[in-house]
Amino acid sequence: MKYTEGPEIRDTKAPEGPIEERWEKRKFSARLVNPANKRKLNVIVVGTGLAGGSAAATLGELGYNVKSFCYQDTPRRAHSIAAQGGINAAKNYRGDGDSIYRLFYDTVKGGDFRARESNVYRLAQVSVNIIDQAVAQGVPFAREYGGLLDTRSFGGAQVSRTFYARGQTGQQLLLGAYQALERQIAAGTVEMFTRHEMLDLIVADGRARGIIVRDMVTGEIERHTADAVVLATGGYGNVFFLSTNAKGCNTTAIWRAHERGAYFANPCYTQIHPTCIPVSGEYQSKLTLMSESLRNDGRVWVPLRKDDKRAPGDIPEDERDYYLERIYPAFGNLVPRDIASRAAKNVCDEGRGVGPGGLGVYLDFRDAINRLGRDAVEKKYGNLFEMYERITGENPYDVPMRIYPAVHYTMGGLWVDYDLQSTIPGLFVIGEANFSDHGANRLGASALMQGLADGYFVLPTTLGDYLADGPFGEVDEAAVAEAELKVRDRIERLLAVNGTRTPDSFHRELGRLMWDYCGMERTEESLRKALERIPELRKEFWENVKVSGTAEELNQVLEKAGRVADFFDLAELMCLDALVRTESCGGHFRAESQDADGEALRDDEAFAHVSAWEHSPDGEPVLHKEPLVYEYVKMTQRSYK
C-alpha cells in the first residue's frame, strides 16, 4: 500500500508556559457561552460509555440541547461496564509519595514516550476531581474500616493510586454516569436514542454538522443535525475478531469520520493484555479478561522444561520457571502489560506453554493462599475466581489459572488537539476513540480515568469555546442528502451480494490474519503479507458475503456486515502504520528493533512523533507527523529490570 507524506502538524493548541499552568490557562481563555444561548445550541454525542455518558450528562447540566446515541438497548450497557480493575487518581491518600507529577511521569514513561506531555499532565491534574465526582454520585468504591477509600497498586505502578469497586469498577463508574445521564433525560436537556447506529458523519461548509444513523429496530435511516458532534464510540480492538471487547464494539463511527476528513492517529498502537483466559476452540466468540490486579498476588510461571505434560501440582518448585520474577527482579509479576504479554508469547514459542495448543501460562495463587489465607484471597478476588471457573470448569483455588495474552485496548484513534477537537472543525473525539493520552502503551486503570476526564471536565470547557461562535445556522441540504444516500447505497450493496459466506466467517479470517501478522510481534515480512492479503479478502467479502433478511427490520447480520466492511479498511491502515514505524515502542513491537535482551528498542531520532493519517479518496493515505517534544520527562529507554 502506497502513501505520501504531507505537512507536519505543528500546532496542537496546547497553551505555552509551565506545564502545571497550561490547563488553567486554557480554561481561562476558553470563551463562555451565555446561558440563554446554550439552549439554542445543539450537540450530538455518539456513545454512552464513560466518556460519552459523562459528556452528554455534563453538557445537559450546562444547558445545551443534547442528543445522545448508542447501539445497545440502554446507555447503561456501553462496553465501559466491563472494566474490572480500577481507576487511577493522584490523590496521594496513602501518603506514599504519589503526586500529580508522578502520575504524569508514570503515564508518559508507560506510554514509552509517544504521548503528548501537555495532555497527559492535564489528565493527571483532573484525575483527582473524578474520584470526588464519582463518590458524590454514590459510586460504592471499596473502603477501609476507618470509612476512607481503599486503593491498590496496579500493573506498572509503584504507588497505590488505583481506586476500585471490587472487580467491577467500570460498572460502578458507568452506572454513576448513566444515572447522571438519565437525570438529564428526565430534565429534558438530553434526548436519548438507543438501538441507533451511526453510519456516517455530515460535514457541511467545513464543519461537522450531524450524523446519519440507522434505527436498528425499524431499519429507518435518520438524519440528525447539530452545531457540533462528539464521538465517544470506544476502541476498535474487535478488528482482531477475538478480543476482550464487547461483541458490538466497532470502528464504524470513527472510520466514517476518518473518511470525511478526520486524521487517524497511530492506528497500529494496540494493547495486548497479558491475563486473559486462553482460547478453548474454533467456535470461540470472544476472550475474557482476568483483571491484572491478580498479578499483585498471583505468580506467573511455566515448566522449566519443554513439553512438560505433568499436572501443575506435580511439577516441583525447582522445575518451575517464574520467568517474570527471574527476568525483571525489580517489578516481577507487575511489569507493564506489553512486557508481560511478550514474555508469555516467548515462553510459549519456546514450547513451554501449558493447556490446549501450548498457548497458556500459569497464574498461581498457591503461595498467596498459604501466606494470606484462602479467605483473604477470596475477599480480594472471589468474583474473578468464580468467573474463571464458570468459563473453564477449573477451580483456581486448587489448580493454577491458565492465562494468555489477548487484544484489549487500542491506543490509536482519531487525532485530536489539546481541545479534543479532530481535524474536522466541530468534531470532537473523547475516550478510547481518540488517540490522545496513552502514547504507545496504556497503563492499567488509566482508560477509565481518561474517559471520565474527557467527559466530565475537559470537553465541556473546550466545546464551549467552539460553540461560542454558534449557532451555525441551517445545515446545507446537499451535504445531508449526500451522506444519507451514501449510507443507503452501502446497505443496498451489502444486501445485494447474496454470496456464500457469512460476515462472521470473514471477520474471523481477518482477525486471525491481523493477530498473526500485526499482533504481538510485527515484522516487515508479516506486515507486507497482511497488506497483500487484506485487499484480497476484502474483495472476496464484497463479492461473496451473504447478508440475510432485509434493511427494514431488526437485522443483526446486516449490522455485522457493515462493521466488518469497515474493519477491512481500518486493518489495512493499521498494517501500513505498523510497517512505516520501523521502531518498537510500547505495545508496538517490531521484531527488527530490539536490544540484546529482546526488549523493545525505540528510535527517537526517527519516530518521536505521532503518525496522523489523512484519508484520500484515491486510496493513498497521507501521513502527517506531529513531532513530540519532551520538555519535562527526559526520554530514556524503558527498563523494568
Next chain:
Amino acid sequence: MNLTLRVWRQSGPSDAGRMVTYRVEEVSPDMSFLEMLDVLNERLILEGDDPIAFDHDCREGICGMCGMVINGVAHGEQRATTTCQLHMRHFEDNATITIEPWRAAPFPVVKDLVVDRSAFDRIIQAGGFVSVPAGSAPDAHSVPVRKEDADAAFDAATCIGCGACVAACPNGSASLFTAAKITHLSLLPQGQPERLSRAKAMVDQMDAEGFGGCTNTGECTAVCPKGIPLDTIAQMNTDYLKANAK
C-alpha cells in the same frame, strides 16, 4: 453433544410468534450457550433462513444485555449466572432445550428473543440518581462511609438491569430491580437528601409502567444473576411508606 432446540420465533411485535425446532450437532461442552446459538445462526444464514435474533454484548455477565428463558428458567437453571456465562457442559447430550424471550407486558417482544426493556430506564429517570452536577463535588474523603454500609451498597449496586427478575416473577413485578437501586443509594450518606423522594418517584414510575406488585414469592432473587437479596424490597417498602406518610 447433539441437541434439539425449541426456539421462540416472532418476526416482530405484530406477529403472533411460535416455537420452532432445530437440531444442532457436534456441540462442544466448552462452548458457551450463546456460542452454540452462533453456530446455529451461521448455518441458518447460509441456508437462507432468518437467524435467531437475540441481545448480547459483553458476553461476560456484566452488561445485562443478554437474557433468555431456558427450559422455563430465566437465564437457565445454573444459579447466579447470566445466559452468556452459561456453558454447554451443564447440559446432557441429546437434551431438548426450550428457549423463549422474557415474557412480561412492560417488556414487549421486538423480535424473536429480543425484548424492549426501556421501562427500566424510565424507572431510573424518575429518581435513581444523586443530583450532583459535574464539578460540584467536595473532596472524596470529606465524608467517611462505614465499610459495612459501603459494602452493602455495593452489593445492591451490582444489579445489571437484565430484567430476569421481572421475567421470573409470577406478577411481572420489577420490585427487585427498583429496590436494588433504592437500597444502593439509601445506604450511602450521599443518597440521603433525596432518599424518600427517590423511593416514591421510582416506585410510582414502576407502577405506571405496568409492572405487577410484589407478593414475596422470591422467584426474582432465585434467578438474579447478581444475587440481589430479597430484603432490598423491604428497604424499598419502608422508604416508600415513609415518603407517603410525609
